[in-house]
Amino acid sequence: MRLIGIGVGPGDPELLTLKAVRLIQESQVVAHLGGGLARRIAAPHLPPGMPELAIPVPIGSDAGHAYDEGARLIRAEIEAGRQVAVLCEGDPLLYGSFMYLLARLDDLPVEVVPGVSSVMAATAAERFPFAAGNDSVMLVPATLSEAELERRIRFATAIAVLKVGRHLGKVRAVLARAGLLDHAVHVAWASLPEQTVLPLAEVDEAPYFSLVLAHRRGRAA
C-alpha cells in the first residue's frame, strides 16, 4: 500500500479539506510526529479505534534518529499492505516535518494532500490583502540571524515571519529598522479558539506557533 502525507491545516478542524478527511478515513493507520498538534486538529475526523503510530521527535541532534525509526515503523506497515496517513500541521511540504519522512520513504508509493497553511489562516484572521498584482511574498523563519532576515525581506512587498516564539524581539528590531513596524501584525494560534491578532508593537510574548505579517504598502486599491 502507500504513504499519504496529509495537510490538516492551521488548527481549526473545519479547515481540513474534504480529500484529507476521506483519505484519513480510508487509511488503516494514522501516524503523527512530534508534539501532537496535528493529531489534535484531526481528532474529530479519526474513526474510533483506528490504529495510531505516534512518533516522538526530540528537539536537537537526535531528530535524525527519530525520523529513521519512524520511517522504519511506517515502512513495515506499508509493506504489510496497509495505507498509512501521516497527519501534518498546515501543509506537509511547507515547513512540515513530513518531508523528513518522505526523504526516507520515497521509494514507496507516496501521495501528498496539500493543506491550508498558517500563513493563509493568519491573513484571513486579519482580513489583510496579503498579495495582489505584482506583489512578491517572502516567507521566512524567525530562527534566521538578524542579518539574514534583513537581507531576505528587503525586496518583498509582503512578508510573513514564521515560528516567532522566543525570537520576537529580534523580529521586531528587524522590522523596525526596515520601517515596517507600523504595519506589522502578530497572529498567534490562527484559526483556533485561542487566536489573537494584535499590532506587533503591542506584543510582549509569542508562542512558537505564531507569525508576523508585514506589508510595504497600504491595502489593495
Place this chain on the structure above:
Amino acid sequence: MRLIGIGVGPGDPELLTLKAVRLIQESQVVAHLGGGLARRIAAPHLPPGMPELAIPVPIGSDAGHAYDEGARLIRAEIEAGRQVAVLCEGDPLLYGSFMYLLARLDDLPVEVVPGVSSVMAATAAERFPFAAGNDSVMLVPATLSEAELERRIRFATAIAVLKVGRHLGKVRAVLARAGLLDHAVHVAWASLPEQTVLPLAEVDEAPYFSLVLAHRRGRAA
C-alpha cells in the same frame, strides 16, 4: 448579513475545506468574479437553485469599474439581509481578486475562509520538499520585469513563480542565469485532471494558471 470570501482551493473540488463547503451552503447568494474557474471548482458543492451573482471583470483599465459595480450589487444583497459567499480560486488574499471587493466593502461584516493555494498543490504534485528548517520562500509573479525577478529571487532558498503563461521564456532565462534551471519544475493546472509536472527546460508553452518551482538545494535530509 455578511460577506464571506471563500477560498475554494487550486482546482480539485475535493480540496475545498469543510468550512468552505458549509459556508457556501449556508449562504443565500454565491458570487464569482472573472472567468469562472472558482465557480467550476465549487460547482459540485452548490445547492441546486442557489442564486448566483456573476461579476465579469474585463482585463485592463476597466477592472476598477467592474469591481465598483460588483461591490454595489453585493452590498445591496447584504443590506437586504442576505449572506453572500464570494468564491475565490486558491486563497482569497493571496493573489485573489477578492481583495478588490474587500477594499470596497470593509465597512460591512466580513469573514475570510482561507484556502489551499496553488503553490501548495504544485509542491504536492511534485512531492517536492519545498521549505524546511531555515529555508526562506519567495512567491513572485512572472509579470515582473527580468531585473525585478532577479532581485527578488536572489536570497530565497525556495522559489515559486506564479502566473507564468506568456512569460515562460523570461522566467526560464532568469532561472538559468541564477543557476537554477536544472532544479526548476513547471506545474500546470495543479490538482486538476489535466495537471502536468515537467522539468522547466522541457516546457514550450504555459497556461496562465501554471507555476514554476525552483530550489537552491537538494531534497530535505
